[in-house]
Amino acid sequence: MLSLSWYLIFAAALFSIGLYGVLARKNAIAILMGIELMLNAVNINLVAFWRYGDLGMIAGQAFAVIVFAVAAAEVAVGLALVIAIYRRRETVVADEIDMLKW
């Protein structure tokens, strides 16, 4: 039988890969993809703890639904910002977007 640690380690691997993508990628859209991987890893953890804990406590799944909504909001605003910046600066490289740096 699968024990809880299998899912936790799987999610940890996915989260670490996403973190690497966020830190290492130059393209702002690729950074958003890394964030999506990290959010998915969190969702796996939430659902795994629901499945392995008390099934009557639906909090794990309810939190995962909220994470879905937040992820959709985050990606919509993030991509809108990327496109707006691309229009003004002709770049999507995160290092070159430094208008707020004084």
Add this chain to the structure above:
Amino acid sequence: MTGLEIVFLVIAALTISAALMVVTTRYLVHAALWLILALFGVAATFVLLNATFLAVVQVVVYIGAIAVLMIFAIMLTRKVMRDSGPQMNPRWGWAALVGVALFAALAFVFTRSPAAGMTASDLVAGADPVVELGQALVSPNAYVLPFEVASVLLLAAMIGAIYVAWKK
């Protein structure tokens, strides 16, 4: 090895290799397609965990909306990033170090914790998790407030996104 373990290992290996391709491939469109595969793997994991509703939502929201939105954004911004030149910033070695260290620390904690050996709870006959989730999301005693706040957040984000991306 039981059948369930083999299925889990196949899904996990597929998801993790797809995720590695997402963060390492040079071509951004390919990265988006690998991301779709990784999201499918996560949906399959939800099925293994008996969270069928979330598996469907994963396919509809993540693959149907978010991944397609990403591909649109990549195509709208392709003129400057012709997939030429380095796709990683110069400090990518440190990023890899941080990722590996985080994974090692998490794996160490997870294998040592008392919760690690827990086995799945028995499914109660007659209790449908989908029904329970649906009731919890609209019940005043449970999660109706977070649910409504999430709806307002989504609406605000949509209006904000339209305003930010509007061509003035």
